[in-house]
Amino acid sequence: MGFTINVNGRARSAEAAGDTPLLYVLRNDFGLNGAKYGCGVGQCGACTVMIDGKATRSCVTALSSMNAKKVMTLESLSDGGKMHPLQQAFIEEQAAQCGYCANGMIMTAKALLDRTPRPTEAQIRKALAANFCRCGTHNRIVRAVQRAANQMVGGTRTAAVVEGVRA
């Protein structure tokens, strides 16, 4: 069956069964790599995308339910060569080891910052509680979200924890 959905501001079409999880359509039909398969049952958060502005698990979201909805993936955060403050902050804090969970962390954090521009540390941890990280990078991720929030509300920009980061 053919479906046309709005992804990152563009109408995109895919030939697939209606119950196909959105994740596989994004990855395999549209070549978008941000969302990752992690658990297939909406537990880990690796596949998170934004649907109509809400952080949503694409592995348990059917393609057929995307009619008239707007899907945004990690790829949409970079505007040309310019990264979103969250992406930049993840680099500046070196907030990844394997990085497989980073998509879900960034997309979930984006949803948080959209509704709570100045979150407390506890709010960040709560917002990310159902996003799993196995490498133990949690505290760096929290710092990256704080860094991005500071920058987005016009606060001072602090130096990256490492050298060789391009702004």
Next chain:
Amino acid sequence: MDRRGFLIRSGGIVVGFSLLPAVMAQSQPAALPGSLQSNRMLDGWLRINADGTVTVFTGKVELGQGILTALAQIAADELDVNYGRITMVSADTSRSPNEGMTAGSQSVEQSGTALHYAAAEARDILLQTASSRLGVAAEQLSVSDGTISGGGAKTTYWELAQDTDLRREASGRVKPKPPARRNVIGKAIARRDIPKKVRGEPAYVQDLRLPEMVFGRVVRPPSRRATLEIIDEAAVSAMPGVVALVRDGNFLAVAAEREEQAIKAAEKIRALAKWREVADLPPNGSALYEQLQKLPSKDSVISAKAGVSVSAGATSIEAVYTRPYQCHASIGPSCAIAQFKEGKLTVWTHSQGVFPLREHLAKLTGIAQSEIVAVHVDGSGCYGHNGADDVAGDAALLARATGGRPVKLQWMREDEFGWEPYGSPMVIKMAGRLDAGRIVDWRHDIWSHPHSTRPGGAGTNLLAGADLAKPQYLGYPVNSPQPSGAADRNAVPLYDFPNQQVVLHYLPEMPLRTSALRTLGAYANVFALESFMDELAVAAAVDPVEFRLRHMKDARARAVIEAAVQRADWRPGAKGDGARGRGFAFAKYKNLAAYVAVVADIEIDRRSGELSVKRVVAVVDAGLIINPDGVKNQIEGGVIQSTSWTLKESLRYDRQKVLTRSWSEYPILTFPEVPAVDIVLLDRPDEKSLGTGEGSQGPTVAAIANAVAHATGRRARDLPFTPEKLKLLLA
């Protein structure tokens, strides 16, 4: 992604990777540092390119530990070129050095050491070439970012590239730079792989797409040693999109045009297949630990020391510590792409060892090793021998049935939990005797299954092998000898005791396959050893830090212990208050790698048994630090992963099957539960680099256990420390 194009495009000094001449392997070659010993040609490590770049080859792989960044720093510094000129080529059986596994916190020691020497020697060769070309004595030349100048003349590495032959055996005679002249080593340089990972660019084997690619899934038996009786193959083959169905004995895999079609076909197979099952898994909990001590074991004395005789008045204490089956539980299930075309098999894999994998893929498929290429591509986090190799085997078997089309096979979450090789359950019995405030006798007994059943060596160490109609089995697993050890890793105390005996009761028969999980046996051994040090300190009525220092001669160990005391403001004699406490622990990983001292602060809710780790201080001596932020990231990750193992993790199974299928049955630590982590690095630029990837896990579990005892006066010895168990302990 065109991986072959790389070789064709290159216009550098040499093209491709020179293999060690066969004659050299037969004679007794001179000892060379690090992995140069087994990969002796300079051009196997480095290529200076006319376009102003340097290509560095390594047999080690990026696992999220930042190794490719650290190795690039070493090469840049020794060559005197800007870091940005370095391109890294990682493990690929067609063109990289063979450095075995990326494991055991050894990459900086092995590959890094090789690159220190190879790059220093390449720089020297370039200087000699420049000297003869410019007519200026080499001693008068200096190098800045690849530009060689002196005596009023000037040239560059890039101009000399065509005329400089690195196709020669390393001599090991050119010494790496002294610490004062380093300017890239020791800097916190940003990881090379992170930008693409946070931008959603193709970064992982899961993201690799090849023309004509199909998608595969494997269907494992419902339980161990189950045999397939019936499967309606026609019904599966008729499903939408199905391209190939492979049934070989009990091995079942399916390929389809679309990923969700492959998943549906696999579900259909699962529904249609009839299996004969057996119920022979071990019991759980204390019954498991009793059983482990009764299994046929191969016993060996790992360490024995008999010094002074012990007086009759000495105090004796004993304790038993246990650790269950635990999982690697990478966030992304294992994945591989395989293509079998015109008799050649190519596999893209996140294996830790592409060369050993190739060897076992050859056994599994019957395809000659010379016709197989295994290429490393990043995967989800790797904490030891997970499903990476096994899924490559599955993909290779399926690729023979897809008519030359490449097949991407990713395990489902339940495949990973259900079939990854687990960390072995362990029982550790400690016994000690105290006299006049000192330990006079020490005994450490370990019961454990194997900690390495990786590909390499005898047998076929790929999961699918045992399911084939002509089954291929694991080789007899061998416990790596001391000093690094495996099941007995870190069981030999670094403390100085007059009498000691360490005995391993090795259990090679595995009802559930076990293999390398980060630190191997060290996590449990340090848990037992460092908990028992505290138990003895309590019995001796001595502060546990003071008690450790009393038995510790190693100056670097003393230095990290003392630095941790200072950083955490450790107060000798401070009492826990029933709900809050702090604990101390120390280990030098493998007794060979980084020294790590940890102080953990915990809170415990006595009514619910809920344990919370609030703050962890870790002080590390890793010798020469290549990238301080990389070391911190590894140590911090180790602290948090170990906290998760310690508080939560235990595989669920019954007598027939593994019950852990999703994160519901295998909870891990979440953001609100993660402790604050404070890390201090003691840099020792004159010492050799020591591995850090597994340095903090052992001290962390023991510091938590010691903190629980400090807070409550009760000793938790049975991992994990779940609320149910702690509630009972405190009742």
